[in-house]
Amino acid sequence: MLRPIPAAIGLRYLRAKRRNGFISFISLASILGIAIGVTVLITTLAVMSGFQKEIRDRMLGMVAHATISADGDTMQNWARAVDVARQDPRIAGAAPYIDTQALLRGVRNEPAAIRAVSPEDEESVSDLGTAMVEGALSDLQPGSFNIVLGRELALWLGVHVGDSVIVTTDFQVTPMGAVPQLKRFTVSGIFEAGYQDFDRRLAVVNLNDAQRLLRVGEGVTGVRLKLHDMDRAWDVARDLAMRLGGSYMVSDWSRENANMFRALKLEKTMIGILLSLIIVMGSFNLVASQVSLVTDKQADIAILRTLGLTPGGVMQVFMVQGTMIGVIGTVLGITGGLLLTFNLEHILRGIERLFGVVLMPEDVYYVTGLPIDLQVSDVVMIASVALVMAFLATIYPAWRAARTAPAEALRYE
Structure with a gap:
């Protein structure tokens, strides 16, 4: 002492x-x-x-706090999942999405991640609309086959607003063999998230256009969620999946970007x-x-x-x-x-x-x-x-x- x-x-x-x-x-x-x-x-x-x-x-301005996806190819009852999510006071927003990989061809070729969204719902789960530096997210109308590119991705492709890019997704089996699925999209906007993984590798299209391109009917990859408290993302997403019933895969921002x-x-x-x-x-x-x-x-x-x-x-x-x-x-x-x-x-x-x-x-x-x-x-x-x-x-x-x-x-x- x-x-x-x-x-x-x-x-x-x-x-x-x-x-x-x-x-x-x-x-x-x-x-x-x-x-x-x-x-x-x-x-x-x-x-x-x-x-x-x-x-x-x-990063969180461009990705969801949590996602619920089908334990299979596509999620068909996504509309009900969105409705249930919006009734939860812990959830600030919910929107369907489709994720796929594709090869984009402009002046040069470049692989990219294609994210299909509903422009009306996307604003409730991400800051993509405010990240636009050319064009507007609302230009992604169904049937327009417009595409929004990250600034660096557009630079590498050598394209500008108004130019066309060829989107090549997976191969389709035909009597003549495997034929790649090709679709011409028009660049309607460019965004800058300030995060290289998005600016260099992300392209955004309309949800309905992606469904037609990928031939998935009304199905989507899953539902993205934005929460009032992102630290509870995993628990809230798991509770929502249990209320929906069935088999779902749940992920949150901390697990997707853990490394x-x-x-x-x-x-x-x-x-x-x-x-x-x-x-x-x-x-x-x-x-x-x-x-x-x-x-x-x-x-x-x-x-x-x-x-x-x-x-x-x-x-x-x-x-x-x-x-x-x-x-x-x-x-x-x-x-x-x-x-x-x-x-x-x-x-x-x-x-x-x-x-x-x-x-x-x-x-x-x-x-x-x-x-x-x-x-x-x-x-x-x-x-x-x-x-x-x-x-x-x-x-x-x-x-x-x-x-x-x-x-x-x-x-x-």
């Missing part, structure tokens, strides 16, 4: 002017090392969280661990400063021991003094981290103007500003790590001080 006398002495040592300037310098270096490490960690994790949130939001989110989380964790080494370096400086302080205070330790202070009390003196250095460094680091994080975009813009460079090209990162998502849990975690490292760094010097023999320490005084 921490007693008031050792704590008071430890705090006095923290404020006292050192006879040895080198010890003061190392203590200052310890504070700066911990503060810089905390500042860099807070800012870096805030930027990484911002990019992750930006990627997730853009990507796992990779982003791993990347953030590894960078956090690597940058924590800056705090470790500050903690090593703290060990050095404490060891030097113990050596410098040999006479003081001996006098305290002769006055009745126990070895445990001596340990507390130096642990309090070292821990307070860690606390000061952590507080300075949190303050610096918050200031740097909230002003980072202005700093980057100033550097760009000063040196005439572009640090974040829009055509590379698909963002016009620096995304930042400062999470309280990250700040608490970083502060806790810094304080624990600072506390651990005081144990050996304090233990060494407690072992000081008063007679030996005072022999040459």
Whole structure:
């Protein structure tokens, strides 16, 4: 238990002017090392969280929170599924869809994922309509055989709005052998989701046109759902499938993109661990400063021991003094981290103007500003790590001080 006398002495040592300037310098270096490490960690994790949130939001703007599909070729009773879903207060929107793969031929050939949607219902489950940069999603009328392409996909195909593309789906068996199914579509619009998997690989057509092209009658691949709370996507979709009866396959956004989110989380964790080494370096400086302080205070330790202070009390003196250095460094680091994080975009813009460079090209990162998502849990975690490292760094010097023999320490005084 921490007693008031050792704590008071430890705090006095923290404020006292050192006879040895080198010890003061190392203590200052310890504070700066911990503060810089905390500042860099807070800012870096805030930027990484911002990019992750930006990627997730853009991805979820184009995909459903959850999907229900038939455990077979096509889902025939999708209209009932949509009606039941819209009556559920947890579901914000529901829409049928068809997914298939195709080869698109314009000036050049390019494989793509074809998504067939109902333009009237699609707005309730995705942001595709707001992502249009040319044309409108409403141009996908039944029987028009119009197609909407991602910006990069249109670029690779070498086509523009008004041009035609040949869509080749699967092969149809005829008396003359396997013949590919071909259909000419007119490019009626181009979208830009800001996410390469969609901009490069996705083409959108009308649901009825896809049904005719694929010869699936009134069937669809499944029903896409948008929820008010996307973290409950799996449970809500499963409940809906059970109410519909029959055999269905249920999936949600976290499972469909599990590898990507796992990779982003791993990347953030590894960078956090690597940058924590800056705090470790500050903690090593703290060990050095404490060891030097113990050596410098040999006479003081001996006098305290002769006055009745126990070895445990001596340990507390130096642990309090070292821990307070860690606390000061952590507080300075949190303050610096918050200031740097909230002003980072202005700093980057100033550097760009000063040196005439572009640090974040829009055509590379698909963002016009620096995304930042400062999470309280990250700040608490970083502060806790810094304080624990600072506390651990005081144990050996304090233990060494407690072992000081008063007679030996005072022999040459």
